[in-house]
Amino acid sequence: MARKLTITEKIILNHTGLSDIKPGDIVNARVDIALGNDITAPIAIKEFETIGIKEVFDRKKIALVPDHFVPNKDILSAKQAKVLREFARKHDIENYFECGEAGVEHALLPEKGIVLPGDLVVGADSHTCTYGALGAFATGVGSTDLAYAFAFGELWLKVPESIKVIFEGKPKKWVSGKDLILYLIGKIGVEGANYMALEFSGGTFKHLGMADRLAISNMAVEAGAKSGIFEPDEITDEYVKTRAKRDYTFYRSDEGAEYARILKFDAGTINPQVAFPHLPENSVDIAEASSKNIKIDQTVIGSCTNGRIEDLRIAAGILKGKKIARYTRLIVIPATVDIYRMAEKEGLIDIFLDAGAVVSTPTCGPCLGGYMGILADGERAISSTNRNFRGRMGDVTSEVYLANPAVCAASAILGKIAGPEEVL
Numbered sequence: 001m002a003r004k005l006t007i008t009e010k011i012i013l014n015h016t017g018l019s020d021i022k023p024g025d026i027v028n029a030r031v032d033i034a035l036g037n038d039i040t041a042p043i044a045i046k047e048f049e050t051i052g053i054k055e056v057f058d059r060k061k062i063a064l065v066p067d068h069f070v071p072n073k074d075i076l077s078a079k080q081a082k083v084l085r086e087f088a089r090k091h092d093i094e095n096y097f098e099c100g101e102a103g104v105e106h107a108l109l110p111e112k113g114i115v116l117p118g119d120l121v122v123g124a125d126s127h128t129c130t131y132g133a134l135g136a137f138a139t140g141v142g143s144t145d146l147a148y149a150f151a152f153g154e155l156w157l158k159v160p161e162s163i164k165v166i167f168e169g170k171p172k173k174w175v176s177g178k179d180l181i182l183y184l185i186g187k188i189g190v191e192g193a194n195y196m197a198l199e200f201s202g203g204t205f206k207h208l209g210m211a212d213r214l215a216i217s218n219m220a221v222e223a224g225a226k227s228g229i230f231e232p233d234e235i236t237d238e239y240v241k242t243r244a245k246r247d248y249t250f251y252r253s254d255e256g257a258e259y260a261r262i263l264k265f266d267a268g269t270i271n272p273q274v275a276f277p278h279l280p281e282n283s284v285d286i287a288e289a290s291s292k293n294i295k296i297d298q299t300v301i302g303s304c305t306n307g308r309i310e311d312l313r314i315a316a317g318i319l320k321g322k323k324i325a326r327y328t329r330l331i332v333i334p335a336t337v338d339i340y341r342m343a344e345k346e347g348l349i350d351i352f353l354d355a356g357a358v359v360s361t362p363t364c365g366p367c368l369g370g371y372m373g374i375l376a377d378g379e380r381a382i383s384s385t386n387r388n389f390r391g392r393m394g395d396v397t398s399e400v401y402l403a404n405p406a407v408c409a410a411s412a413i414l415g416k417i418a419g420p421e422e423v424l
Helices: 009-014 042-053 074-092 103-110 126-134 143-152 177-187 210-223 234-240 286-291 309-319 336-346 346-356 406-414
Strands: 024-028 033-037 062-063 119-124 137-140 153-157 161-167 196-201 227-230 260-266 271-275 283-285 298-301 329-332 379-385 399-402
Touching: 009 074, 009 126, 009 137, 009 227, 024 234, 033 103, 033 143, 033 260, 042 074, 042 143, 042 177, 062 074, 062 103, 103 126, 103 210, 103 336, 119 126, 119 143, 126 137, 126 210, 126 227, 126 234, 137 227, 161 271, 177 210, 177 260, 177 271, 177 283, 196 210, 210 227, 210 309, 271 286, 283 286, 283 406, 309 336, 309 346, 309 406, 329 346, 336 406
Parallel strands: 033 062, 033 119, 119 137, 161 196, 161 260, 196 227, 298 329, 298 379, 379 399
Antiparallel strands: 024 153, 271 283, 271 399
């Protein structure tokens, strides 16, 4: 009798020439999309050229997105972006996006229908796992691995074990996907899913849209996971059917598939979370965080985790008619050009500006301490981004607290970490 497979195992198996696989197997897998950005792709391009390969494996299956330091912040970043541009021109890469049409890669690719359910996606960026929200197997790789994928359209990988994470119950008001993943990481730790696939399911996700799922899959890597994946459903189909320009496949785990662990949580008991420095696992309830009267210098709303239009709408709803605290900075970064346009048409940009915020062109910028919001010594920020490691946003003595956009907006108004109820 055939072995029961998880969704992750099914997708990987379908991208090999094998008849069966199991966790721990090393396989060669065909790649549907190979992704690089302006930090990681130049290294991959250099290695690609060192190999001596004249042509990429498929110009339609490579995506190059300059987003970390674009618009360029200095000469070095300009040179990095130039490498991408010249490689894309030389090989006629279909999915190359110049800065005026691009945005944060992990928001852009789903938006453009480049990544689809059933795909196997590799990217030289750890948050490539974001695309698992669409029912794809997606994982981060090194730049040399990316070079090989550019050349041959395949990579070897170890088939991961899976942890099934079940959320049931309707989330409370102001609780988002960001809070569920921070809560999970707080329970299992930043190494709790090392080289495993986190598979998310349960009735809670009928109440949460694609933006929430993308945020959850995005941060799977913060628990050490190889990937974070959702079984596609009607919400997935609604999102991809108008975007897809090629066929896609919905995979689902078999009844009786084996998991390393099965975790169950009642989402209705979870409140907004705040992750304290210097690890995403340091998550606490907003009530506890607010009670500590933690003053902040800066708030960032954006990134591949929470820079989508749904996130900006939530933040604007709290900020409307209010001003941010004196001596506090609020930086709002729509994740893509299309999101920026939507925010402008809906009047969200005016709300942010009236509140005293700075609105940036799409960029990863401050998330990795690149630019557009570097912290000085001793400064504190609350951010809707995904990492709060020591020195992540600037000086090694600075601190970063992670939260959802609603908490970030409320905190900007009061100049200290606070929940939305404190300003509404």
